[in-house]
Amino acid sequence: MRISRYILVFLVGFLIAKFWYQKKDNHQQKEEVRVVVNSIKNMSKLVISSGNFSEVYNFTDSKKYFYETISFDKKAIVTVNAKVEVGYDLSKLEIEVDSLAKKIYIHKIPKAAITIIPDVKYFDLQQSQFNAFSKNDLNKINEKSIEKIKQTVELTNLKKEAKTRFFEEISKIYQLSAIYGWEVVDKTNSRFLSDFKEVNLLK
Template sequence: MQRRILIGAGIIVAIILLFKFCDFKKEDDSTVDYNTNLIQQQIVNVGKLVVTEGHFAEVITYKDQDKYLMDMVSFEKKAIVIVNADVTVAYDLHQMKYDIDEKNKTITIKNIPKEEIKISPDIKYYDVQQSQMNPFTGDDYNKINKIVRANLAKKIEKSSLKTNAQNRLISELSKMLILTNTMGWKLQYEGNLIEKEADFNQKIKG
């Protein structure tokens, strides 16, 4: 009789321990799911269009000559071109690719989209001089447009606009870093561990 009581008590204890283990396992899985969902939500919040705007102005003089009779006769056309351009540098973080490793608590950023530069020039022509022998044509306006865009592209490279856009990008990505550090996860990019904002700065600007 006593033996049966001991066996019954042992079975009850085993059942209680089994239930407790299952509850612990469920709680652990629940915590992982919660952390993963929270991180995914943060990535969604980061995934937006980061836009930096700038304004540029320039004045160019366009000239062109048509020559005849062994260059003894020429007909010139010219114009003063005033350009005001709005420029945007944007990163579409909706296109960012990443991988979440729940087991190792690691987020790996696989790809950060390249910046998109949009130039919207407002071109006005002044002091236009031409002749019937050498009038302004569509080809001239296309040439001027190409010259304007090439000059603006050089100005953009020398300006702080792209750097400012990169700083805004790093600021957005750092929100992921703060969350992963807070939750005990790791963040990787291009095979390297990202532990501080300066690591992003080195990767993106370097």
């Protein structure tokens, strides 16, 4: 009888301990998943690099009559001061968290968006009654001046700086996965995250 009692007490104690540790392990796992998910959600929603640019654009147009012996010209000097922002909207980052396999899948990354806020001013505006500036002319001048700003942006490091800042945000996911022993899986089929890994391996 005593042996049976000891066995019964042992079994009850074993079951209580197993239930306690299993409950504790489940709690830790839920806490770990909560930390991972919240950390991803709390990344900066918008990563931006900005700069100010200035361009001068000269516009000329001529209308000639009577075998080009008479010419009516219109001219304008246009200055463009523009604030340019290059950014990544991280709310468009598509991420899946597999808590059972301890994997973070990155399905889609946002493309860089360029926003130009121009301030266009006209100087030395010359026109004649037979060749005056129309609304369409002014719209075209605005478009060309903004296009010149875009070309200037391509020659600067603004896009590279925005990409670097995006890498800094993405690195938080990789650092977090390393802490908890998770794996980050790139499902984007793009060179973007490959470039990120190469940059970080060189550090």
